[in-house]
Amino acid sequence: MGYLLPGSSTPTSATPRRTPGPAGWLLLSPLLLWLGLFVVVPTLLLVILSFCSRDPDAPGRVLYAFTLENYVRAFQPTYLKILGSSLLYAFLTAILCLVMGYPVAYFIGRAPEGRRNTLLALVMIPFWTSFLIRTYAWVTILSNQGFLNGILQASGLTSAPVDFMYTPGAVVLGLVYNYLPFMILPIYGSVEKLDQSLIEAAYDLGARPWSALVEVILPLTRPGIVAGFFLVFVPSIAMFAITTLMGGGAVPTVGEVIQKQFTAARHAPFGAALGTLLLLLFFAGLWATKPRREPEPID
């Protein structure tokens, strides 16, 4: 998954693969131990749990008896619809972040070297406050008694409050707002490394600005775009805190459903099954977007 690293360049067949030697493995061991204990083991437990059932007499108790009922339930239209809309919101979020983030990242990456860190800091500083506080700030702006409705009514544009909150739009807005830096940073990494003379070569060879963008700049910053897209898309699918705040339960997302299974609904095995399905989905997505052979020659 090396290509998920911000700004990593497209691999070429000229670079030989290297496996770490004994010293390399030693240096990697703390990380491997950490990943094993806190990622691999819990994930396996989750998968096992997804094949268990709930004690009908004591909700919340797990019966360790193999069953597929959680998966059968997960494929019911209700849940498929929720999964589908979650994917859609996450996809929209990633696209909007890309459309808004790319020009920003490009601008910062092409700014004079001395100014780049300042500009990056300006992007980052708002994110030093908790995302919950920042999301609540949106609530105060968008709610029926909020700032935006206040302006709309005071100016006479609307007579009754407009429902901004608890709509899919509000959910996507909350996600976009919170995940935008995860799009900007990896793209910035790619743009910053883009050699100015390549852009000039494109213009020199007759490319108008739009062609230069499509033919040279976008392909060469693809690693950053791919990384940014995944860094936004993947966590957006299962994000429940923002969707709960902005959607208020009116816009159910898969993250919220999973969270509820482990808490209020007290049906951990079903939550685990949904989680496992998401995991499979991520792997499928990774496999499908894996960089393959380079674009074909002209003929």
Place this chain on the structure above:
Amino acid sequence: MNTMVLLENVSKRFGSTVALQEVNIEIFAGEFLTFLGPSGCGKTTCLRLISGFERPSTGRVILDGRDVTGDPPYLRDVNQVFQTYALFPHLSVRDNIAFGLRMKKLPLAETRERVDKIIEVVSLDGLADRKPSQLSGGQKQRVALARAVVCQPKVLLLDEPLSALDAKLRHQMRLELKSLQKRLGITFVFVTHDQEEALAMSDRIVVMNLGRVEQIGGATEIYHRPATRFVASFIGDTNIVEAEVLGTDDGKILCRLEGGLQVLVRARNAPPDGKILVSLRPEKIRIHKTRPPGENVFRATVISEVFKGAVDDLTLRTEGGLELGVLDTNEGSDEVEFDVGEDAWCRIHPDDVIILGG
């Protein structure tokens, strides 16, 4: 000869830096013109004004009779070979070369034909499907060249294109570039800080210093008739000597050099007066054991000698204390040798004493 490019009273400032000052250059169609000068003298800026990546602060850029001062690079019929090649890493050699034609929306069949032809011309056969990362420096250079000339530009701009190559390849590429230019008939505008490169390839050379044009002329003219002190000392080695004009006589000027030596100088344009600077090339000063006949003969003592194979590199001091570098060619096997401390007769032809302006 038709004018292809005209830089008319062009000045360029970057903030408080003056990169070019009142530059006037006429580039003829089909010639190989070289900008030569030390680093930072404004050569690249001149190229970028022609390619359109910079706009002049004042003055005009005329390309093939049309004022292109305000045109962006993609509207100018000019292509460039970049110093770092700037090959598109995500495209194959073939796609790199085809890029310009694709941008011009040429029919695919014609694109393919022209690309294949130019691949042959620059001997890149068999490499067309490689990526730039799989090429050597010399091959990248050829791709960069092919990518530019396949567009059949009115002017090809080359910014120190050979500086990243090793010495052997650089010498070979000089010849190839020159012959390619002859074959294609495209106007080449070449930039280098290497005088040898400039002298070897160019039809004409623009010598620049500190954002100004010092002299424009052919290689031999620039070498043998440097117009300014800068040109004389930048190109080849020379003795630059202060002199005072004593009088004119029959098309020749009598000068007294530092140290009191009197020499006759061929007057070319209006004879100057007062204090002047003259240039005496070391190889133009002939030395002899016995007094030779003719004008401008003087005595001097050898104070150092370095044997350099084809030549002896000598330093001589005249009776008046003037020190001159002299190159004595080792032509025959019966060549006369000079030892340090020995006295010698020196002679310089009046045509070879060059009066410098500026």
